[in-house]
Amino acid sequence: MKATELKDFSHLCVHTITTKPWTVEQAMEKYQAAGIKGISVWRDALEGRNISQTGDRIRTHGLEIVSLVRGGFFAAADAAGRQKSIEDNLRCIEEAALLGSPLIVLVCGAAIGQPLQVSRIQIKEGIEAVLPAAAKAGVKLAIEPLQPMYADTRSAINTLRQANDLAITFDSPFLGVAVDVYHVWWDPDLEKEIRRSAAHNCLFAFHVCDWLTPTRDMLNDRGLMGEGCIPLKEIREWMESAGFKGFNEVEIFSNRYWATDQDEFLEKIKEAYLQHV
Amino acid sequence: MKATELKDFSHLCVHTITTKPWTVEQAMEKYQAAGIKGISVWRDALEGRNISQTGDRIRTHGLEIVSLVRGGFFAAADAAGRQKSIEDNLRCIEEAALLGSPLIVLVCGAAIGQPLQVSRIQIKEGIEAVLPAAAKAGVKLAIEPLQPMYADTRSAINTLRQANDLAITFDSPFLGVAVDVYHVWWDPDLEKEIRRSAAHNCLFAFHVCDWLTPTRDMLNDRGLMGEGCIPLKEIREWMESAGFKGFNEVEIFSNRYWATDQDEFLEKIKEAYLQHV
Numbered sequence: 001m002k003a004t005e006l007k008d009f010s011h012l013c014v015h016t017i018t019t020k021p022w023t024v025e026q027a028m029e030k031y032q033a034a035g036i037k038g039i040s041v042w043r044d045a046l047e048g049r050n051i052s053q054t055g056d057r058i059r060t061h062g063l064e065i066v067s068l069v070r071g072g073f074f075a076a077a078d079a080a081g082r083q084k085s086i087e088d089n090l091r092c093i094e095e096a097a098l099l100g101s102p103l104i105v106l107v108c109g110a111a112i113g114q115p116l117q118v119s120r121i122q123i124k125e126g127i128e129a130v131l132p133a134a135a136k137a138g139v140k141l142a143i144e145p146l147q148p149m150y151a152d153t154r155s156a157i158n159t160l161r162q163a164n165d166l167a168i169t170f171d172s173p174f175l176g177v178a179v180d181v182y183h184v185w186w187d188p189d190l191e192k193e194i195r196r197s198a199a200h201n202c203l204f205a206f207h208v209c210d211w212l213t214p215t216r217d218m219l220n221d222r223g224l225m226g227e228g229c230i231p232l233k234e235i236r237e238w239m240e241s242a243g244f245k246g247f248n249e250v251e252i253f254s255n256r257y258w259a260t261d262q263d264e265f266l267e268k269i270k271e272a273y274l275q276h277v
Numbered sequence: 278m279k280a281t282e283l284k285d286f287s288h289l290c291v292h293t294i295t296t297k298p299w300t301v302e303q304a305m306e307k308y309q310a311a312g313i314k315g316i317s318v319w320r321d322a323l324e325g326r327n328i329s330q331t332g333d334r335i336r337t338h339g340l341e342i343v344s345l346v347r348g349g350f351f352a353a354a355d356a357a358g359r360q361k362s363i364e365d366n367l368r369c370i371e372e373a374a375l376l377g378s379p380l381i382v383l384v385c386g387a388a389i390g391q392p393l394q395v396s397r398i399q400i401k402e403g404i405e406a407v408l409p410a411a412a413k414a415g416v417k418l419a420i421e422p423l424q425p426m427y428a429d430t431r432s433a434i435n436t437l438r439q440a441n442d443l444a445i446t447f448d449s450p451f452l453g454v455a456v457d458v459y460h461v462w463w464d465p466d467l468e469k470e471i472r473r474s475a476a477h478n479c480l481f482a483f484h485v486c487d488w489l490t491p492t493r494d495m496l497n498d499r500g501l502m503g504e505g506c507i508p509l510k511e512i513r514e515w516m517e518s519a520g521f522k523g524f525n526e527v528e529i530f531s532n533r534y535w536a537t538d539q540d541e542f543l544e545k546i547k548e549a550y551l552q553h554v
Binding site for chain 2: 112113115116120147148149151152153158159162185186187188211213214215218228229231234
């Protein structure tokens with residue numbers, strides 16, 4: 001099966017972080033004007049706002065809220081740190097409910113100097129602690145595996161297989177995974193794990209961008225789709241043939257693009273989306 | 278089982294690249310004076326030398342040549358590029374034989390813009406093309422899986438499982454793997470794959486350094502052992518309990534350390550080796 005070409009923006013979602021220089025109010029106006037249909041909201045974009053009203057305002061702009069980004073960071077060296085993280089995740093679930101976001105993306109965390117095995121147990125315990133609140137609020141949680149180069153501080157969950165293993169263990173309709181091509185494109189098990197995830201109804205989200213050569217900054221030098229080596233169409237085909245029908249979310253951290261005119265950048269995103277995703 | 282503490286330098290090997298500012302002649306003198314017993318020689322260090330005489334000279338310094346670094350880079354967009362790579366690997370095998378190195382480390386390659394699956398097939402074909410020459414020369418080849426952040430240009434082999442799969446397929450005493458902690462420390466399958474590799478007599482080499490937080494350069498900002506988050510003692514324990522009896526090879530690419538006094542750096546390596554490996 002070959003994925004159908006994308007011909008419109010009905011499945012295009014943009015993360016507010018992608019156009020970081022814009023406030024969430026600017027973002028919703030600009031995305032609407034651009035004909036974009038989905039938005040994933042980063043929590044920092046909500047600071048100082050009435051979250052419920054912001055959610056309503058986003059919807060009046062014809063935008064579907066795809067996810068709230070991000071919860072997680074469950075690993076911590078001491079119990080107080082882990083408790084603080086759980087409380088923050090409970091707040092995040094409240095925020096998602098207020099915003100009207102059906103999903104929270106989890107960057108699961110890693111505590112520097114702590115064995116990854118220990119962080120992985122803490123992540124499991126953290127999810128266990130917050131999942132009932134998520135279910136009660138009707139908010140899904142998506143475990144996002146992160147590229148192994150982030151295993152030191154950001155996530156001890158580094159492959160889709162690990163994310164699936166964890167999600168499947170809980171066997172809850174409120175826990176699944178987020179597939180971000182930047183993190184998993186290299187994985188020889190990717191196609192298989194996408195299918196496995198779908199078979200367990202865990203395939204919750206799909207994030208796109210590209211991997212640049214050379215990558216000049218390990219966090220904020222992601223490429224626009226088509227600028228790098230990630231086989232985007234192939235991975236989207238795997239997602240869709242596994243049954244995924246959600247948004248294609250553009251999540252680009254880029255010092256380079258953030259320094260440019262964001263209107264022009266959004267146009268580039270639309271072009272790149274049709275051509276390369 | 279807990280790995281025994283390292284009490285001397287009988288299993289310490291240093292890669293010439295680690296002390297890149299030194300010529301191979303300086304390196305062999307300095308390593309000998311420091312009581313180091315093993316050296317892995319990078320090919321660039323041999324440029325302009327009589328390789329056979331250089332090998333003899335290294336041995337008269339009481340140093341065991343552990344490996345020649347590096348062959349590989351089998352992936353290329355066109356047949357001419359792949360043929361060139363095979364010829365270079367055949368030259369590398371000749372150089373190893375002349376030097377008296379029992380082993381060549383393979384960084385397998387990736388061709389930018391080419392699907393990883395295609396690069397992986399080319400890597401297999403490349404190894405197939407050169408393995409008979411290696412066997413004839415009595416030189417072993419070690420497939421080194423590289424951290425996935427190098428999948429764009431350096432290697433489409435990114436986990437020890439992949440390296441083992443490839444090595445085991447050939448079922449040759451001249452093909453195995455090199456475990457470099459920098460590339461594989463994050464992998465939840467690491468211990469299992471080390472055991473699997475050993476069970477197939479494929480566990481040929483062990484490289485140590487550390488992962489720095491933050492990492493400021495994706496290639497040349499490796500840490501000295503103990504400066505980062507890699508569980509070195511645990512991984513060495515896995516290697517040794519699997520039966521590995523070879524050298525612990527210090528391979529550090531570091532703009533930071535290369536800019537310092539190399540005599541002092543070598544002393545730091547020795548201290549870090551006893552304390553953290």
